[in-house]
Amino acid sequence: MDRRPAAIYDAENRWGRDDDFFLAAVDETPAARVLDLGCGTGRLTLALAAAGHTVTGVDPHRAALDAARAKPGADRVTWIEGTAEVLPEAAYDVAVLTSHVAQEIRAEDGWRRTLADLRRALVPGGRLVFDSRDPAARRWERWTPHDSRRRVALPDGTAVEAWTELTEVRDGLVSFVHHYLLPDGDELRSPGTLRFRTEAELRADLATAHFTVERIHGGWGREPVGASDDGELVVIARAAD
Structure with missing residues:
Protein backbone atom coordinates (compact mmCIF):
# COMPACT_ATOMS: atom_id res chain seq x y z
CA MET A 1 0.00 0.00 0.00
CA PRO A 135 -22.26 -16.99 3.33
CA ALA A 136 -25.98 -17.68 3.03
CA ALA A 137 -26.39 -14.24 1.43
CA ARG A 138 -23.91 -15.15 -1.36
CA ARG A 139 -22.84 -11.52 -1.76
CA TRP A 140 -19.88 -12.56 -3.90
CA GLU A 141 -22.31 -13.18 -6.76
CA ARG A 142 -22.50 -9.38 -7.11
CA TRP A 143 -18.72 -9.06 -7.45
CA THR A 144 -18.73 -8.78 -11.24
CA PRO A 145 -17.30 -6.00 -13.43
CA HIS A 146 -20.85 -5.02 -14.42
CA ASP A 147 -22.50 -5.01 -11.01
CA SER A 148 -19.53 -3.63 -9.07
CA ARG A 149 -18.38 -0.84 -11.38
CA ARG A 150 -18.02 2.42 -9.48
CA ARG A 151 -16.33 5.80 -9.60
CA VAL A 152 -14.12 6.82 -6.68
CA ALA A 153 -13.55 10.56 -6.15
CA LEU A 154 -10.13 11.38 -4.68
CA PRO A 155 -9.37 14.39 -2.47
CA ASP A 156 -7.35 16.07 -5.23
CA GLY A 157 -10.42 16.21 -7.46
CA THR A 158 -9.49 13.34 -9.76
CA ALA A 159 -11.58 10.21 -10.13
CA VAL A 160 -10.73 6.52 -10.35
CA GLU A 161 -12.81 3.96 -12.20
CA ALA A 162 -13.10 0.78 -10.13
CA TRP A 163 -14.62 -2.65 -10.42
CA THR A 164 -14.32 -6.07 -8.79
CA GLU A 165 -13.71 -9.36 -10.57
CA LEU A 166 -14.61 -12.63 -8.86
CA THR A 167 -11.94 -15.25 -9.61
CA GLU A 168 -12.75 -18.35 -7.54
CA VAL A 169 -15.19 -19.77 -4.99
CA ARG A 170 -14.05 -22.98 -3.33
CA ASP A 171 -14.27 -24.61 0.09
CA GLY A 172 -15.48 -21.50 1.91
CA LEU A 173 -12.85 -19.27 0.29
CA VAL A 174 -13.80 -16.51 -2.13
CA SER A 175 -11.07 -14.92 -4.27
CA PHE A 176 -11.34 -11.70 -6.24
CA VAL A 177 -9.40 -8.80 -7.73
CA HIS A 178 -10.23 -5.11 -7.23
CA HIS A 179 -9.30 -3.08 -10.33
CA TYR A 180 -8.55 0.66 -10.19
CA LEU A 181 -8.10 2.57 -13.44
CA LEU A 182 -6.23 5.81 -12.71
CA PRO A 183 -6.67 9.05 -14.68
CA ASP A 184 -3.19 8.65 -16.22
CA GLY A 185 -4.15 5.24 -17.63
CA ASP A 186 -2.32 3.15 -15.05
CA GLU A 187 -4.28 0.26 -13.58
CA LEU A 188 -3.77 -0.92 -10.02
CA ARG A 189 -4.90 -4.41 -9.07
CA SER A 190 -5.57 -5.53 -5.52
CA PRO A 191 -6.18 -9.29 -5.22
CA GLY A 192 -7.72 -10.80 -2.13
CA THR A 193 -9.24 -13.94 -0.65
CA LEU A 194 -11.81 -14.05 2.15
CA ARG A 195 -12.95 -16.91 4.36
Missing part, protein backbone atom coordinates in the same frame (compact mmCIF):
# COMPACT_ATOMS: atom_id res chain seq x y z
CA ASP A 2 1.87 3.07 -1.28
CA ARG A 3 0.35 6.55 -1.17
CA ARG A 4 -1.94 6.00 -4.16
CA PRO A 5 -3.64 2.81 -2.88
CA ALA A 6 -3.95 4.31 0.61
CA ALA A 7 -5.66 7.40 -0.80
CA ILE A 8 -7.95 5.26 -2.94
CA TYR A 9 -8.80 3.02 0.00
CA ASP A 10 -9.76 5.98 2.19
CA ALA A 11 -11.79 7.60 -0.59
CA GLU A 12 -13.68 4.39 -1.31
CA ASN A 13 -14.19 3.41 2.31
CA ARG A 14 -15.69 6.47 3.95
CA TRP A 15 -17.62 6.53 7.20
CA GLY A 16 -20.72 4.33 6.97
CA ARG A 17 -23.46 2.54 8.87
CA ASP A 18 -21.01 -0.12 10.01
CA ASP A 19 -18.84 2.55 11.67
CA ASP A 20 -21.91 3.97 13.41
CA PHE A 21 -22.68 0.49 14.72
CA PHE A 22 -19.19 -0.18 16.06
CA LEU A 23 -18.85 3.25 17.65
CA ALA A 24 -22.21 2.86 19.40
CA ALA A 25 -21.29 -0.64 20.56
CA VAL A 26 -18.01 0.53 22.07
CA ASP A 27 -19.70 3.55 23.65
CA GLU A 28 -21.77 1.14 25.75
CA THR A 29 -18.59 0.87 27.86
CA PRO A 30 -17.73 4.50 28.79
CA ALA A 31 -14.04 5.47 28.67
CA ALA A 32 -13.13 1.96 27.58
CA ARG A 33 -9.70 0.59 26.82
CA VAL A 34 -10.28 -0.42 23.21
CA LEU A 35 -8.34 -2.65 20.83
CA ASP A 36 -8.93 -2.12 17.11
CA LEU A 37 -7.33 -5.20 15.55
CA GLY A 38 -6.70 -4.80 11.84
CA CYS A 39 -7.20 -1.05 12.14
CA GLY A 40 -5.98 -0.25 8.63
CA THR A 41 -5.68 3.46 7.96
CA GLY A 42 -7.50 4.29 11.17
CA ARG A 43 -10.92 5.59 10.17
CA LEU A 44 -12.78 4.07 13.13
CA THR A 45 -9.72 3.99 15.39
CA LEU A 46 -9.42 7.77 15.39
CA ALA A 47 -13.16 8.22 15.95
CA LEU A 48 -13.03 5.93 18.98
CA ALA A 49 -10.20 8.00 20.45
CA ALA A 50 -12.07 11.23 19.73
CA ALA A 51 -15.06 9.79 21.63
CA GLY A 52 -12.95 9.56 24.79
CA HIS A 53 -11.75 5.98 24.72
CA THR A 54 -8.16 4.82 25.23
CA VAL A 55 -7.44 3.17 21.91
CA THR A 56 -4.77 0.85 20.54
CA GLY A 57 -4.70 0.24 16.79
CA VAL A 58 -2.93 -2.91 15.61
CA ASP A 59 -2.24 -3.81 11.99
CA PRO A 60 0.40 -5.93 10.22
CA HIS A 61 0.79 -3.48 7.32
CA ARG A 62 3.25 -0.68 7.95
CA ALA A 63 2.01 1.46 5.05
CA ALA A 64 -1.52 1.43 6.45
CA LEU A 65 -0.24 2.48 9.87
CA ASP A 66 1.89 5.21 8.32
CA ALA A 67 -1.25 6.59 6.65
CA ALA A 68 -3.12 6.40 9.96
CA ARG A 69 -0.34 8.13 11.91
CA ALA A 70 -0.40 11.04 9.46
CA LYS A 71 -4.05 11.89 10.19
CA PRO A 72 -5.33 14.50 12.65
CA GLY A 73 -5.75 13.12 16.15
CA ALA A 74 -3.37 10.21 15.55
CA ASP A 75 -1.35 11.15 18.63
CA ARG A 76 -4.30 10.04 20.79
CA VAL A 77 -3.87 6.43 19.62
CA THR A 78 -1.22 3.83 20.39
CA TRP A 79 -0.28 2.30 17.03
CA ILE A 80 1.33 -1.16 16.90
CA GLU A 81 2.59 -3.01 13.85
CA GLY A 82 1.76 -6.68 14.24
CA THR A 83 -1.00 -9.23 14.75
CA ALA A 84 -2.96 -10.53 17.73
CA GLU A 85 0.15 -12.39 18.91
CA VAL A 86 1.68 -9.12 20.19
CA LEU A 87 -1.26 -8.25 22.46
CA PRO A 88 -0.68 -7.91 26.21
CA GLU A 89 -2.73 -9.88 28.71
CA ALA A 90 -6.00 -8.53 30.17
CA ALA A 91 -5.34 -5.05 28.77
CA TYR A 92 -8.63 -4.20 27.02
CA ASP A 93 -12.29 -3.81 27.88
CA VAL A 94 -13.49 -4.03 24.26
CA ALA A 95 -11.92 -5.43 21.10
CA VAL A 96 -13.24 -4.76 17.60
CA LEU A 97 -12.43 -6.24 14.21
CA THR A 98 -14.14 -4.20 11.51
CA SER A 99 -14.40 -4.08 7.72
CA HIS A 100 -14.49 -7.90 7.63
CA VAL A 101 -10.96 -8.25 9.00
CA ALA A 102 -12.04 -11.57 10.52
CA GLN A 103 -12.48 -12.96 7.02
CA GLU A 104 -8.93 -11.95 6.10
CA ILE A 105 -7.75 -14.59 8.57
CA ARG A 106 -8.24 -17.48 6.19
CA ALA A 107 -6.51 -20.46 7.82
CA GLU A 108 -8.65 -22.09 10.48
CA ASP A 109 -5.72 -22.64 12.84
CA GLY A 110 -4.79 -18.97 12.47
CA TRP A 111 -8.37 -17.92 13.21
CA ARG A 112 -8.47 -20.08 16.33
CA ARG A 113 -5.14 -18.65 17.52
CA THR A 114 -6.43 -15.13 16.92
CA LEU A 115 -9.53 -15.78 19.02
CA ALA A 116 -7.37 -17.27 21.78
CA ASP A 117 -5.10 -14.21 21.68
CA LEU A 118 -8.12 -11.90 21.85
CA ARG A 119 -9.51 -13.79 24.84
CA ARG A 120 -6.14 -13.42 26.56
CA ALA A 121 -5.99 -9.70 25.77
CA LEU A 122 -9.49 -8.94 27.10
CA VAL A 123 -10.37 -8.60 30.75
CA PRO A 124 -12.88 -11.18 32.06
CA GLY A 125 -16.27 -10.01 30.85
CA GLY A 126 -14.71 -7.85 28.13
CA ARG A 127 -16.52 -7.65 24.83
CA LEU A 128 -15.48 -8.75 21.34
CA VAL A 129 -17.36 -7.17 18.43
CA PHE A 130 -16.72 -8.08 14.79
CA ASP A 131 -18.36 -8.49 11.41
CA SER A 132 -18.24 -11.35 8.92
CA ARG A 133 -20.31 -11.64 5.77
CA ASP A 134 -23.03 -14.28 5.92
CA PHE A 196 -16.73 -17.14 4.69
CA ARG A 197 -17.80 -18.79 7.96
CA THR A 198 -21.36 -19.76 8.84
CA GLU A 199 -23.08 -18.59 12.00
CA ALA A 200 -22.74 -22.10 13.43
CA GLU A 201 -19.02 -22.15 12.71
CA LEU A 202 -18.50 -18.77 14.35
CA ARG A 203 -20.43 -19.81 17.43
CA ALA A 204 -18.44 -23.04 17.75
CA ASP A 205 -15.08 -21.26 17.33
CA LEU A 206 -16.00 -18.62 19.90
CA ALA A 207 -17.11 -21.23 22.42
CA THR A 208 -13.82 -23.09 21.98
CA ALA A 209 -11.95 -19.83 22.67
CA HIS A 210 -14.00 -19.28 25.87
CA PHE A 211 -16.29 -16.54 24.59
CA THR A 212 -20.02 -16.38 25.25
CA VAL A 213 -22.04 -15.10 22.31
CA GLU A 214 -24.50 -12.43 23.43
CA ARG A 215 -26.00 -11.51 20.05
CA ILE A 216 -25.47 -12.03 16.34
CA HIS A 217 -27.18 -9.50 14.09
CA GLY A 218 -27.85 -9.82 10.38
CA GLY A 219 -27.30 -6.16 9.56
CA TRP A 220 -26.26 -2.74 10.80
CA GLY A 221 -29.79 -1.99 11.96
CA ARG A 222 -29.51 -4.92 14.40
CA GLU A 223 -31.87 -7.07 12.33
CA PRO A 224 -32.05 -10.84 12.88
CA VAL A 225 -29.69 -12.98 10.81
CA GLY A 226 -31.03 -13.34 7.29
CA ALA A 227 -33.51 -10.47 7.65
CA SER A 228 -31.34 -7.69 6.17
CA ASP A 229 -29.96 -7.03 2.71
CA ASP A 230 -26.68 -6.15 4.44
CA GLY A 231 -25.90 -9.87 4.44
CA GLU A 232 -23.84 -9.67 7.61
CA LEU A 233 -23.08 -11.68 10.71
CA VAL A 234 -22.35 -8.98 13.29
CA VAL A 235 -21.12 -10.73 16.41
CA ILE A 236 -21.12 -9.44 19.98
CA ALA A 237 -19.44 -11.85 22.39
CA ARG A 238 -18.12 -11.62 25.92
CA ALA A 239 -14.94 -13.12 27.35
CA ALA A 240 -15.85 -15.81 29.86
CA ASP A 241 -14.66 -15.38 33.44
